[in-house]
Amino acid sequence: MGIISYQSSEVNVQVLLQDVNDNAPEFSQQRYRYTLPESAPVGTTVLSVSAQDSDSGINGQFRYYMENSYFAVNPYTGEITTTKPLITRPRVRTPLLW
Ligand SMILES: [Ca+2]
Numbered sequence: 747m748g749i750i751s752y753q754s755s756e757v758n759v760q761v762l763l764q765d766v767n768d769n770a771p772e773f774s775q776q777r778y779r780y781t782l783p784e785s786a787p788v789g790t791t792v793l794s795v796s797a798q799d800s801d802s803g804i805n806g807q808f809r810y811y812m813e814n815s816y817f818a819v820n821p822y823t824g825e826i827t828t829t830k831p832l833i834t835r836p837r838v839r840t841p842l843l844w
């Protein structure tokens with residue numbers, strides 16, 4: 747009767763999951779509302795919007811963007827500022843009296 751000898755070895759297995767870009771960024775609020783005076787100078791910070799993306803790495807990166815001639819948003823911080831005077835008062839010509 748022979749002796750059966752077992753031999754064994756081990757290996758570490760590491761499984762990496764590659765993230766799929768399956769989440770769109772979402773704003774933390776559905777609506778932002780802010781009142782500012784019409785006299786606000788150019789460059790006034792109105793408010794900051796905020797969004798999150800649940801994906802990781804490059805799939806979770808996004809930029810802020812808005813199309814508006816009076817306001818601009820910082821693509822990285824979400825800070826919205828005024829880009830031009832909010833009201834242009836019509837020049838009132840003083841009537842001349844002769
Ligand atoms: Ca994403």
Ligand SMILES: [Ca+2]
Pocket residue numbers: 765766767768769800801802805
């Ligand atoms: Ca994902």
